[in-house]
Amino acid sequence: MFQAPRGTRDLLPAEHRVRDRITAVVQEQARLCGYGFIEPPTFENAELYSRGVGEATDIVEKEMYVFEDRGGERLALRPEGTASVCRAYLQHGMANLPQPVKLAYIAPMFRYERPQAGRFRQHTQFGIEALGVRDAALDAEVMDLGWRIAEQLGLRDLVLLINSIGDLEDRRAYVPKLRAHFEPHLEQIAPDDRARFQRAPMRLLDSKDERTRPYQEGAPLITEHLSAESAAYYAAVKDQLDALGIRYEERPSLVRGLDYYTHTVFELVPNEPSGSQTTLLAGGRYDGLIEQIGGPPTPGIGFGMGIDRFALQLREQGLVDDAEEQPQVIIAALGAGAASAAGGLAGQLRRAGISATLAFGGRSLKAQLRHAGRAGCRWTIIVGERGLAAGTVTLRDMASAEQRDLPLEAVVNEVAGAAPYTENSPPTAE
RNA sequence: GUGGGCGUCGCCUAGAGGCCUAAGGCGCCAGGUUGUGGCCCUGGUAUUCGCGGGUUCGAAUCCCGCCGUCCACCCCA
Numbered sequence: 337m338f339q340a341p342r343g344t345r346d347l348l349p350a351e352h353r354v355r356d357r358i359t360a361v362v363q364e365q366a367r368l369c370g371y372g373f374i375e376p377p378t379f380e381n382a383e384l385y386s387r388g389v390g391e392a393t394d395i396v397e398k399e400m401y402v403f404e405d406r407g408g409e410r411l412a413l414r415p416e417g418t419a420s421v422c423r424a425y426l427q428h429g430m431a432n433l434p435q436p437v438k439l440a441y442i443a444p445m446f447r448y449e450r451p452q453a454g455r456f457r458q459h460t461q462f463g464i465e466a467l468g469v470r471d472a473a474l475d476a477e478v479m480d481l482g483w484r485i486a487e488q489l490g491l492r493d494l495v496l497l498i499n500s501i502g503d504l505e506d507r508r509a510y511v512p513k514l515r516a517h518f519e520p521h522l523e524q525i526a527p528d529d530r531a532r533f534q535r536a537p538m539r540l541l542d543s544k545d546e547r548t549r550p551y552q553e554g555a556p557l558i559t560e561h562l563s564a565e566s567a568a569y570y571a572a573v574k575d576q577l578d579a580l581g582i583r584y585e586e587r588p589s590l591v592r593g594l595d596y597y598t599h600t601v602f603e604l605v606p607n608e609p610s611g612s613q614t615t616l617l618a619g620g621r622y623d624g625l626i627e628q629i630g631g632p633p634t635p636g637i638g639f640g641m642g643i644d645r646f647a648l649q650l651r652e653q654g655l656v657d658d659a660e661e662q663p664q665v666i667i668a669a670l671g672a673g674a675a676s677a678a679g680g681l682a683g684q685l686r687r688a689g690i691s692a693t694l695a696f697g698g699r700s701l702k703a704q705l706r707h708a709g710r711a712g713c714r715w716t717i718i719v720g721e722r723g724l725a726a727g728t729v730t731l732r733d734m735a736s737a738e739q740r741d742l743p744l745e746a747v748v749n750e751v752a753g754a755a756p757y758t759e760n761s762p763p764t765a766e
Numbered sequence: 767g768u769g770g771g772c773g774u775c776g777c778c779u780a781g782a783g784g785c786c787u788a789a790g791g792c793g794c795c796a797g798g799u800u801g802u803g804g805c806c807c808u809g810g811u812a813u814u815c816g817c818g819g820g821u822u823c824g825a826a827u828c829c830c831g832c833c834g835u836c837c838a839c840c841c842c843a
Binding site for chain 2 (some may be wrong): 339342393394396398399416434445447449450452453454455456457460461462494528544545568592593603607612613614615616617618639640641642643644645646668670671699700701702703704705706707708709710712716718720722730732734735739
């Protein structure tokens with residue numbers, strides 16, 4: 337039997353309802369900040385990512401789904417959203433629009449990773465990018481948007497981790513100092529971390545390896561080596577966050593795995609993580625990215641939010657109600673002559689905004705009612721040849737078991753006029 | 767890429783070398799006579815225990831390999 341490919345899954349109705357709820361909140365909050373939604377293609381020229389995300393990143397180096405199409409183009413399934421949005425900004429000349437240009441998307445991302453809790457080979461992200469402006473207030477606004485989404489969904493006990501990793505100049509000055517700190521201990525630290533020493537020395541700061549940890553003590557921090565201008569920018573961002581009343585924590589070891597980040601970086605995480613893949617939302621400023629992919633120097637900031645991880649977190653915090661919505665009316669049809677009348681009635685009910693379905697399958701009335709009872713609908717309408725001869729159908733209230741005959745033309749109004757049925761109350765035994 | 771746990775009906779679970787041609791619960795389907803549900807009762811729903819080898823007179827139960835899945839590392843949303 338076929339199975340969904342490793343690391344992918346079918347989002348079944350119960351889970352899809354959770355996603356719909358998240359999607360609704362996200363769209364509303366993005367709208368409140370003035371974001372317009374865009375949908376970039378699912379695959380792009382592979383080089384867009386190696387140039388944008390960074391040649392030496394894990395994403396590009398070992399996680400991209402790269403393929404050649406029949407025309408010989410080297411393409412990649414989108415591993416992250418920012419590069420595409422920036423490409424679109426350039427391609428459509430959005431630098432001529434009032435800045436910042438605020439763009440949002442909800443789209444699947446693909447990375448060849450080993451699946452585990454909260455990590456998939458295909459996952460869906462909501463993301464936003466605000467392009468063309470470098471302003472501490474915008475940084476804070478972006479983080480506040482992420483914060484509000486969590487708030488609106490009812491999530492508790494989250495914390496926003498922030499840091500500044502400065503600009504290229506800052507890091508050019510800082511990295512040698514960092515290397516100098518670790519260099520004497522290269523023999524002692526973990527082999528993986530020795531490689532990092534060369535390629536991504538800032539990662540040494542958040543290594544979890546027991547062999548490396550002792551040497552993290554006393555290492556120089558980027559935040560202590562920012563230029564006066566960068567430090568002032570970071571301070572301004574924090575002032576803005578304070579004004580917004582967001583609970584944040586500075587985390588000097590916070591470095592992101594994509595090369596394009598500058599200055600502000602942040603992550604939204606649960607206070608007390610239960611698993612290990614718990615970053616709900618992460619992002620930062622990337623003032624060099626657009627230039628990297630061939631545009632003019634253009635500042636930008638944004639984040640990616642793991643919709644699947646939000647769903648997981650909602651479940652974990654007991655914020656998911658799995659009750660599924662049942663049709664308000666189930667129509668039972670008796671006899672071949674009643675089938676088309678039943679179908680017509682179902683259509684009329686739906687046009688009146690009442691959810692209705694037939695008890696399909698040509699079964700006995702008993703079976704059709706049993707089906708209706710189990711489904712938990714409010715009413716059953718029995719359409720039978722006998723009643724039809726007199727122009728009536730039977731409307732049965734499933735909770736009270738009361739029923740009466742009504743003219744076929746009257747039943748839609750009768751049901752529409754009743755109090756809305758909100759609770760999915762199970763039938764009670766008499 | 768590395769390490770570990772687990773794989774019996776749609777779901778949950780029993781089973782630990784012969785009494786298992788696999789049991790129970792949930793769910794689903796049908797029926798309990800004539801056009802009426804929920805409770806109850808009856809029946810149906812895995813020719814087979816992820817797949818392939820091996821050990822044995824005999825394997826769902828032991829061994830090996832593969833696959834799948836879950837978890838952790840790495841990394842990340």
